[in-house]
Amino acid sequence: MPRAPALLWLLLPGLAALEPLSVGIAIGAASALTGYLSYPSFYCSYVECCPGDGHRLNATALRAQLDARLFGQHLAKEVVLKAVAGFSRNRSPKKPLALSLHGWGGTGKNLLSQIIAEHLHPAGLRSKFVHLFLATLHFPHEHQVKLYQEQLQKWIQGNVSACPHSVFIFDEMDKLHPGLIDAIKPFLDYYEQVNGVSYRKAIFIFLSNAGANLINKVALDFWRSGKQREEIQLKDLEPVLSVGVFNNKNSGLWHSSLIDRNLIDYFVPFLPLEHKHVKMCIRAEMISRGHAVNEKVVEVVMDEMTFFPKEEKIYSDKGCKTVQAKLNFHWDTVMRDTKAEG
């Protein structure tokens, strides 16, 4: 940092008139200050910075968060930990990481994407390096697909140029126009560079309900044959899922060659949630609102949830999705009744 004191000297000619000890101290202080200010960790504690190449994801912390916040999804946890931690350890990946999350509504796909994002960029979904696209919100008009394609490609290119570790989450993949999937495809492939930009350190996460019925069927078959949910293994689902999704014209992945070119690295299945998982969601929601867990409220909310199939009623129709709204609705009433009884 020799330039800073020299500059100071030029700017402050009056310094020459001061006695040498004060000048020395002033120069020392200025050097220390400029050095400190230009130190990346100081700067990055105020302004969000793209992680450097040496940055590694903390897999232990990610595992702890998944265990604490994502209920009943042993397969999704296992796959994501392996995929994301492995990818982050790899100094020169051959392609960006592409995860495809599948499952019934309200089973934790957005929650898991949020947890992954938070571990790659501390600001999570608010990070300028994490980009969430909703098919129906961001690309609503079919006749504007050409324009969307251009905008999307420019957006991805610009953001990966600015930060190679960018994360792109595409929600409602089942509703995304096939033309847009084709627009993303070149970025997912095994190219060293596309137009001078390398995409190999980026992460793409696709969310959809495609394949949910197939996953639910496997889970139900396990249940009916008296096996534990945790006994379901990836190999029981992965082939069914990729073939099933591939053959489903409405899946959003069908038209593209994402699958037959092996551009999706991992299919991540989400199992339908059982009674006990929904109860865990209700309790977690109370705690996150700063309340003590109240089992009476848990029961009232549970009474309003509906379960399928018709005969056995094992899995929640809406996963944990309506828990927050139902809790808002019942909390005051139950608390008032409890106080009155007390």
Ligand SMILES: Nc1ncnc2c1ncn2[C@@H]1O[C@H](COP(=O)(O)OP(=O)(O)OP(=O)(O)O)[C@@H](O)[C@H]1O
């Ligand atoms: N497995 C789970 N563990 C803990 N909380 C969950 C789980 N699944 C869902 N939730 C909670 O339920 C709400 C809805 O979940 P989320 O948005 O992740 O569902 P989703 O799978 O994306 O559903 P959809 O397919 O309908 O978009 C969130 O508040 C989330 O915290």
Ligand SMILES: [Mg+2]
């Ligand atoms: Mg969702």
